[in-house]
Amino acid sequence: MRNLTLKDIATALNLSITTVSKALKDYPDVSPKTKARVKAYTKEVNFTPNAYAAYLRTQESKIIGVIIPRLNHYFFSNVLKGIMKAAEEEGYMVIVLNSEESYELEKKQIDRLLKQNVDGILLSIADSTHDTSHIDNILAQNIPLVLFDKYSKLSQCSSVIVNDQNAAFTAVEHLIKSGKKNIAHLRGPLLPQNSIDRFLGYRKALEKYGLPYKKEWVFTCQDITSDEGYAYAKYILEKHPEIDAIFAVADMPAIGAIKYFNEQNIAIPEKIAVIGFSNWKISGLITPALSTVNQPGETMGRKAFELFYKELQLLKKGKKVDYQIVEIETSLIVRDST
Numbered sequence: 042m043r044n045l046t047l048k049d050i051a052t053a054l055n056l057s058i059t060t061v062s063k064a065l066k067d068y069p070d071v072s073p074k075t076k077a078r079v080k081a082y083t084k085e086v087n088f089t090p091n092a093y094a095a096y097l098r099t100q101e102s103k104i105i106g107v108i109i110p111r112l113n114h115y116f117f118s119n120v121l122k123g124i125m126k127a128a129e130e131e132g133y134m135v136i137v138l139n140s141e142e143s144y145e146l147e148k149k150q151i152d153r154l155l156k157q158n159v160d161g162i163l164l165s166i167a168d169s170t171h172d173t174s175h176i177d178n179i180l181a182q183n184i185p186l187v188l189f190d191k192y193s194k195l196s197q198c199s200s201v202i203v204n205d206q207n208a209a210f211t212a213v214e215h216l217i218k219s220g221k222k223n224i225a226h227l228r229g230p231l232l233p234q235n236s237i238d239r240f241l242g243y244r245k246a247l248e249k250y251g252l253p254y255k256k257e258w259v260f261t262c263q264d265i266t267s268d269e270g271y272a273y274a275k276y277i278l279e280k281h282p283e284i285d286a287i288f289a290v291a292d293m294p295a296i297g298a299i300k301y302f303n304e305q306n307i308a309i310p311e312k313i314a315v316i317g318f319s320n321w322k323i324s325g326l327i328t329p330a331l332s333t334v335n336q337p338g339e340t341m342g343r344k345a346f347e348l349f350y351k352e353l354q355l356l357k358k359g360k361k362v363d364y365q366i367v368e369i370e371t372s373l374i375v376r377d378s379t
């Protein structure tokens with residue numbers, strides 16, 4: 042049988058997670074009646090609050106949990122490198138778990154980390170995550186949580202991100218200034234905020250320069266793979282030969298598109314230009330080399346750990362944590378594909 046969480050108690054009592062958390066800590070803004078009701082129920086179900094959440098722990102575990110959507114991913118491997126280096130400097134062990142872009146697995150991995158009494162969690166949200174109550178449950182227990190790359194605007198916690206909308210705008214603007222007028226977008230799934238923001242940046246660039254936006258020129262890559270990029274490139278040549286440039290949500294679909302165009306002897310960038318996002322190492326090794334947006338993963342990872350550690354020290358002293366949104370600067374890498 043799984044351990045009860047604050048969310049379970051809140052659901053059973055028809056209260057918010059925050060109210061349950063405050064009742065267990067005797068906050069003055071919770072009525073005595075509600076406190077008594079919560080405490081009676083927790084006693085009945087043998088619920089013991091996480092030692093950290095109740096400020097009962099006398100020493101840190103020196104363990105931090107990290108959940109990433111994909112293990113075999115160049116960008117996230119760089120993020121982990123930054124986290125590991127920063128953690129080592131503070132004597133921390135890092136537990137790395139994979140959500141496989143699954144909302145359900147993400148919830149299970151969080152539960153696993155909480156049972157290990159980690160001092161905090163660093164999380165990049167899965168593409169399929171549509172509800173943030175499991176994230177709110179961490180925050181309600183006063184466990185430091187920092188989101189990185191893929192985040193949620195609904196959760197009140199610190200995040201380390203890039204300005205995806207501005208970066209996408211810059212990428213598309215580069216295509217426009219190079220003379221391209223009919224620009225397609227290989228976008229990511231509909232839910233992740235970074236996918237949404239890159240799509241919005243694409244649209245804003247078209248609007249600023251008075252170029253057409255057509256829904257039929259936007260193609261969704263659910264798994265963001267090179268195979269999807271390859272298939273869409275084939276479709277574009279067959280059904281939309283007027284398209285003269287592609288902005289891809291990430292490098293892998295862009296690389297797949299270039300592979301197909303090369304097989305068909307399509308001149309890149311003369312006939313059709315391609316630009317990606319993230320700056321995977323392979324992007325500079327293919328022919329033609331892929332123009333892309335450099336997303337500094339190692340810097341993002343280090344900053345995420347630093348935010349966690351700062352919040353941990355504040356909580357240990359009983360001080361208020363002011364959540365931060367930290368933007369890591371991106372840069373445009375212009376290569377032969379544009």
